[in-house]
Amino acid sequence: MFLSFFTYRSFEASLRSTPIEPYRCGANIDGYLYNVSEIAANNKVYTYSDEDADYYMRLCDDLTHDQLPKGITIPFGVNGIRIDKNTKFVEPIAFHDTQTYDYDSSQNPKNGFIIKTSAQATNPYSKYKYFNVVFDFVNEPMATNDDVEPTIMTIPQGDALIISLYFITPLAIPTEVDPPPDPPLPPTCKYIYDSEKVYPYGINLNLYKMNYGAHGVPAHIDGDPDTLVLYQPCGFSNCPTDFNCSGYKSSAAWVCHRNGTWCEGFSNPRATFNRLYEDPDEGFRINYMQQDDNHLTVDFTCDFELQENEIWIEKAQLVDASTLKIRARTNEACMKPLIQPSPEQCAKTLMDAENYTVNVDLTKYNIKGGTKFDVTNAAWPLSHHHWIVTQPCGPLPCPGDICPDSTAATVWLCWDDVDGQVTCDDFGLYRKMVDIELYHGTTLSNGVAAKYEGTNSSATVRMICDWNLKAGEIKYRPEVFFNDEFNTEIAITAATRDVCIGEPPVPQPTPQPTSPPTPGWAPPTPSPTVSPKPKQDTSVQFDISNASHNIAFMIDQLLFVSDDVYIDWNDHTVSAKVVSSPFNPVICPPSMNCNGHHESDFWLCWSGNCYPMMDARKQGLKHRTRSEFDGAILSANGYYDTNLVLDISCDESRKKPMVHTIIEYDGTNKYTVSLNWAEACPDEGASEPIFPPKPKQPTPKPANKPYPIKNEEESLWYDYSKLKRVDMEMKVFKSFNSLGMQKVQLIFNPQEVENCPSDANCAGVEKSSCWKCWTNETGKFCMSYADTRYKTESMSDNRILYKGGYANSSVLFYPTCEENLSISDLVLSDFSIETEDYQLDLVGHSKMFCPGNKKPTSGGFIFFSVLVLIISLYFVGGVLFNFTVFGRLELPNAEFWSDVPKYTRNLLSIITCNKVRNDAASSYDAI
Structure with missing residues (x-):
């Protein structure tokens, strides 16, 4: 029985840069054309035997059942097998479609060339893990066309066995032709993932090194030895030789059928990889872009016992006619120590004109998975939701679905596309040195700048002083700006204690807010007494349904900053500022007195003072809908016994929250902020249906009991x-x-x-x-x-x-x-x-x-077997007893058994007689 999974090493010959154009039984190697089809046309099977096994091999074509000993069956695509002499186990040692080509060992093109095929050992008792069948064609001056019988030998090489077929033939002399086109540059298939569970370990993957041969790694569809899969992890291969690919020119995966010799492609060569990390600490998934209606998904998991760049395909499955799913193991999916940033690259001591010094070390701010914060700058008209993901000193893997220019960067700017995909551009590459310098001028009071260079863009992170933070802590502000008209330079501001100079300021008594001269009114200063409130809903998701509609959105996306608002009460108004960031507290707004408070989910500011109005993580929020089910209302208990109400109206045109100009104050401690937002609009049915809709035709009534399977x-x-x-x-x-x-x-x-x-x-x-x-x-x-x-x-x-x-x-x-x-x-x-x-x-x-599984023995069969055994023991034991005791051979209870025929005749007579009487009575009654 053959197993449907194989392991492959990535041989140097398959990755060589020399242009090679393969054919069915030859190749154009850099302008030297080799062709041994004349030898292959003999359809000869080459056999060999050593002390361990018998070998059967065919050149440039699959073995067929009629070429093998009786009773031997092989799957599709195999051109070499090995039969173990002890266990009689049959395993493939070569696949026709894994053929690679190179010059012979002399590397002199005119001396000859080799064709190499491979397979992984499937015999669990084999001393080898890998097999290479090498057809070596060498030119000798005295060789003739008739001299084509090879010398065959087996060469153990560690855990691999090489089966060499050495041909001496003039066909090894190449014809000089135009060289094939230069091979294209290797595609970008490198991925780096920093583990959040076992940091600083991660996955550093190059799928290109896992490619094999002209068409890729072979496997069979699970349970179908007549359907062959060829998978090339990185890039695309042409239609396999001798197959009809029905219009598919190239693909990352081919599914080829023995019956009909045709293949289907399952990945679009013009598309890029769409990587989807499901659980990166246990492996990763690659979703290839679909070709026509066909789709390919490959799941890789870790196997430390495999060598570098090996693939073990455990299972290839056609989930349906258009979906191919491959499950494979590889050493490259295992967590290994990643190269860590050097302190010298990300650390620097700066001195300004006033002899103040600071020691900047960006590695202090590295955290697992990087830091993510949303971009909420109202001055930057964004059509989609944007956010930044950054690791100040070190690479982060692409955090989106599409990263067109890079696979790892220190600064990513990401946004949602119309179709829901996440696109990210790199604004800082780790391999490019970061510059750390004074921010404008010659004094540290302006802050420190960390400048990053990306592929086609750059980022400047301005680090400013904030004594309220702890050493080694950094807070990014959501306002992000472009510094140029081409949107290639972004400016980010971050606060940290580590760039502060001098001594921390001495806390001053909290000043009372003063009323502006015009219009002469301000809300009363809240009392500094904090009153604990009962904990409400701490869920970050708003999700309420009625009989027909649903309103659902993520509350932490309710991000906005507005300076153009007024607090209103009984025709009195005062200018105000609001900063909203639910579940993601932000620091006290700059140039404002926050009365000893450092951060809040919602700041409400007037007359130079800011007050924390929300702590959603600890105190939670109260959720309800507007009375007409046309929006949402959130209520928060803030400090100073304040009560904040966010009244969110449905507005399909507002993809981002739009704050109304007037904030209503009720004269006590309640502040109502009104805004419009598309996310607060109701949808028909649940946003994510709990159950699918019932069909129009009712399901038929079930039977009284299950049907047996x-x-x-x-x-x-x-x-x-x-x-x-x-x-x-x-x-x-x-x-x-x-x-x-x-x-x-x-x-x-x-x-x-x-x-x-x-x-x-x-x-x-x-x-x-x-x-x-x-x-x-x-x-x-x-x-x-x-x-x-x-x-x-x-x-x-x-x-x-x-x-x-x-x-x-x-x-x-x-x-x-x-x-x-x-x-x-x-x-x-x-x-x-x-x-x-x-x-x-x-x-x-x-x-x-499992095949050949036997039906378990039933209770009736066991009873019958025991009954037969008892009767047999009765007769055999009785005969032996009579012979031993009485000296005669006769059945036990012989008198009874001799009368059995008489008893049987009497019984039949009684039954027959009764039947006659019954028939007569019936006839009489019928008269």
């Missing part, structure tokens, strides 16, 4: 009623939504139905064979995806389609052999795919699904 064939026996139920946590990825990953509780009973969990809302469904459950702020919900009381459907590869779920949802179950489990154990993979029509794909592992 079993197969009694000897070659493939299974009975799902023997499998145990599963209750586990699982990640569900929505194939129709790139951001759709949901952590759920999955309850799956392969044969029976189970009640709705008592603590959950199941949308009126009482029983199900598959419950998907999740919890949000409003409670626990469970949705039924299958009900075995509805008929199931058997599909190819022994898959089972469960039907009868809520709103016509379903479960497609993939049975997978696992010899290490018992026949009743069922283990599900810890992730699943959910399609747009609410089909949940589950992969189940059990020994029941």
Whole structure:
């Protein structure tokens, strides 16, 4: 039996810069054309035997079943096998489509060339991990066309075995032709990820080094040895030789079929990688841009036992006709120490004209994953939500979906596109030195500037003094400006104690706010007494629904700064300033007296004083909707017994919050700030539907009991009623939504139905064979995806389609052999795919699904076997007893057994007689 996964080393020959144009059985190597098709045309199988195994190899083509010993079967695409003499285990040692080409060992083009193919050992008892079959074609002066029988030998080389076929032939002499075009520059497939769990470890990945050969790493579709997958991790390969690719010219992955010799492409060569980190500390996922309607997803996980740049493809699966999913292991997905920033690069001592000095060390401000803050500058007209992600001294991986110029930077500016994708531009690269200098002029009182250079842009971070902060602490301000008309230079301001000079100021008594001369009024100064308030809702999400609509938004996006507002009470007004940043406190506004307070979620300022009005993280907020369900109202308890009300009206045209000019003051301690915002508009139904809509046609009534799911064939026996139920946590990825990953509780009973969990809302469904459950702020919900009381459907590869779920949802179950489990154990993979029509794909592992599995012995069979054994012992033991005691060979209780025929005749007579009487009586009654 062949396994459908293989490991490949990335050989230097496959990454060489010399131009190579491969053909079916030859290549143009830098203008030297080699062609040994004449030898391959003989369709000869080359055999060899050593003390360990027998070898069968074919040049430039696949082996066929009729070329091998009887009973040997091989999967599609193999041109070399090895049969272990002890275990009789058959494993591939070469794949035709892994062919690479190079000059022979002399590196003299006129001496000959080699064709090399590879495979990974699949025999668990093999002393080798890798196989290389090398066809070496060498020119000798006395060689003739008839002299093409190779010398074959095996060469152990560490954990690899080289099988060398040495041909002496004039066909090794190349023809000089025009060299092929220079190979394109390697694509950018380098990624750096700093782990947030085991910092400063991370992933430093170069997918290009994992490429192999002309077409990539081979594997077989799970359960289908006649369908071959060729995957090139970085870049794209041309249509495989001898295949019809139906218009696909190049792709990162090919799916090729033995029947029909045709291939499909699964990734667009004109697109870029769309990287989606699901759990980077345990691996990573790459979503390739789709080609036509086809889509490719590759999940990599860590395996330290593999060598650098190796890939072990565990599984290749066609989730549906247009979605290819590959699961692979590689050493490159393992967490390793990353090169850390040197203090010399990010540290500097500065002295100004007044002999003040500061020691600037940017590494103090590095945190796991960098620092993120939103850009809220009202003077910068942004059409989308923008934010900055920065690591003052060190690289950060691309934090968005698309980073067109770089994969790691110190300063990223990111924004949401119309289609929901996140694009990030680098404004500072770690490999370019950061400049640390005085900010304007010759005095440190103006602050310190850290200047970064990006690919096509730059950033200046001005660090100003704030004695209220701790040493080593930095606070970024949300106001970010462009310094040039081309939007290539951004200016960021950050406050820190580390650039302060002199002595900290002595705290002064809190001044009382004074009323402006005109109009002569100001709200009364709040009392400095802080009154604790009961804790309210600390959730960062606003989410309220009525019978038909839903209002949902993230409160921490309610960011705005406005200097052009007035506090109003009974025709009295005073100029004011508001700074809003819920759940992300900001420091006291500059040039304002904040009465000893350092930070707040919401500052309300007038007459030179600012007061903290909100602490959403500790005290929470009160959530409700406007009376007409056309917006939201948030209430906060601030210091000094103040009460802040944010009255947010729906306004589809306002993508960013717009503050009304007038802030209403009620004469006591309540301040109402009104604003318009598109996010506060109601949507029809929930913003993220709890349950899908029910179909127009009602689901048919289920049967009284589940339909059995079993197969009694000897070659493939299974009975799902023997499998145990599963209750586990699982990640569900929505194939129709790139951001759709949901952590759920999955309850799956392969044969029976189970009640709705008592603590959950199941949308009126009482029983199900598959419950998907999740919890949000409003409670626990469970949705039924299958009900075995509805008929199931058997599909190819022994898959089972469960039907009868809520709103016509379903479960497609993939049975997978696992010899290490018992026949009743069922283990599900810890992730699943959910399609747009609410089909949940589950992969189940059990020994029941293994080929050749035998039906377990039934109770009736055991009873019958015991009965036969007892009767046999009775007769054999009785005969032996009679012979030993009485010296005669006869059955036990011989008199009884001799009368058995008489008793049998009497019994038949009685039965027959009764039947005659009954027939006569019936005839008489009928007269």
